[in-house]
Amino acid sequence: MPNPLIINSTAENWQGACRLVNFLLREGADIRWATTPFRATGIDGEEYQYKRGSFLIADTYSIPEPLLDAAPRRYEVAAQVIDDVSGFVGLQLRRVRIAMYGGGGAPFNHGRIFAELGFHVEFVSPQEIRAGKLADFDLFGMPGGGGLAMMGQLDPLGEDGCRRIKDWVQRGGMYIGSCAGSFNAALVADSFLEVCPQQRHLAMTNAMIWNRGDTEWIGLESPGIGVIESRNLHPDHPVMFGLPDRFNITHYNGPIFETVADTLSDASAAQGLSALAGAADDFTPSERFLSYSRTCDPEQTLLGRAVQEDCYNIVSGYNGLGRVLLFGSHPEFGENLLMDDWGQPARMLANAAFWQSGYVQESRPIMVKREVGAAKAFPPGSGLREIGDACVRIEDLVEQLHGISDADMAWLAEDHAMSAFGLSGREIWQRGLRTFAILTERMHEAVMQAEELLNQAASLESKESDKHGVAARMRLLREMKLALDDALHYETPAAWNQDFGYEGILQMLSRTETMLQRACDNIEEDFPFSPNPYAYFDTSPYQLVVGSYLAATGVYLNSWQLLQMHLRRIEEQIFATEIAMRA
Secondary structure (H helix, E strand, O other), X not given: OOOOEEEOOOOOOHHHHHHHHHHHHHOOOEEEEEOOOEXXXXXXXXXXXXXXXXXXXXXXXXXXXXXXXXXXXXXXXXXXXXXXXXXXXXXXXXXOEEEEEOOEXXXXXXXXXXXXXXXXXXXXXXXXXXXXXXXXXXXXXXXXXXXXXXXXXXXHHHHHHHHHHHHHHHOOOEEEEEOHHXXXXXXXXXXXXXXXXXXXXXOOOOEEEOOOOOOOEOOEOOOEEEEEEEEEOOOOOHHHOOOOOEEEEEEEOOOOEEEOOOOOOOEOOOEEEEEEEEXXXXXXXXXXXXXXXOXXXXXXXXXXXXXXXXXXXXXXXXXXXXXXXXEOOEOOOOOOOOOOOOOXXXXXXXXXXXXXXXXXXXXXXXXXXXXXOOOOOOOOOOOHHHHHHHHHHHHHHHHHHHOOOOOOOHHHOXXXXXXXXXXXXXXXXXXXXXXXXXXXXXXXXXXXXXXXXXXXXXXHHOOOOOOOOHHHHHHHHHHHHHHHHHHHHOOOOHHHOOEEOOOOHHHHHHHXXXXXXXXHHOOOOOOOOXXXXXOOOOOOHHHHHOOOOOOHHHHHHHHHHHHXXXXXXXXXXXXXXXXXXXX
């Protein structure tokens, strides 16, 4: 029998290790995830130490040799052949299906990360949740909120949708929340329940919102926006495997937690996984949102008080047979202004998915969700050229904004354009305008890659093969191509009044154009002062173009992220099909 293999997951290679493991799981490999440190003896007789979070392939007999040769090279991760293992304890991994909530908020950062790490992820609507579609998934993610924050996510679900999510968790599912999505599953202020009573049916942890003041968001007071420092309280918890003692993570207005005892009888005690340690230089406390140049005592800010009280920004617990993981901060956001450069904190999302994988009884077949009602281009993929046309129109509008002197624009004054990431509103405006050119270049590159991948797929489909499994792979590849076409043309019905959330690629490009055009139209408008930093959310050029992850820059980014998700899985399927044809 072939020797076992170890895939060592380190701070340097964890992303490649995730991709390789998920690919091998798709191919039926028997893989286990170490939950304790262990030792192994290599075929060279040397003894090696491995940390929690590394992977063991105990039986390589069923994996085709071409695959074992090609896959590690593709993901640039060495699979170490070993002779003997000592002290290994771990979870048996299964292939999981991940659902991201599409009925409101910002689900695309999560979706892109999971897809780029090799997990299978789809978006589900509130209507699908109420129809019982979560039964097709193992993990459900609720992202940060849209313009209406928590209520914008909860209102479409209603009491029935909230109950269905909780029932699904209690039967063994995993709920991951970020920011507003975490608030939705925690214990909240009575003032919020008065305006959104269905939330009580989604509360699943004995963790209370600590910053539960009433501001522009009822029941939540923002500590600020930008990069904060966190303390890893439980490096032995599966979610925290591989994270250092201290790490930076982006916080964007979201909840801070304190644990409470036995408030929910169907939930376990809540465990704080990470505590707030302080603000990085690129953080704006909420107290300075509209007074950037003023100084304030860091210890007297809301964040400073939370640090002094050892409050948590990540908590975990059990509810029924399932697991609940709440991020007050954003592991899916990067530390730059556009928040697209995801890195170390995203490892917690991968860890959570592998943790849940160990509780799944059998791997789910790979199924590709098709968007019912999406327009279809013929031939499939020909709609890609519409992306380029939309990008040209977007760049023309941005050029108009570039040509306008912002020196005297009242909406860019310090008390009108809110600060974030330690930058003034004027700096954010100037940097934000420059990001459009970067995103346009990415979109053009993605379209070229999409066309190349579709050509590769067509070439494979033209070849006949009677090898085992090849026909099934071809059918799946065709479904992925059609799903890309759905993603291009799908439009969320306006009648649902959806608060951002899942939309089609061209629909998001159209939204980007609309926001930029409105900014151009309102460039000379005067907006009276408001203490609400998000005042004039849909009228101020600052808010429309760059003021948040819901501004035109964020929507433009999301159209690219959705395209990337589909390209990554088509690329993986082409690779798997080519390997099968050679085996």
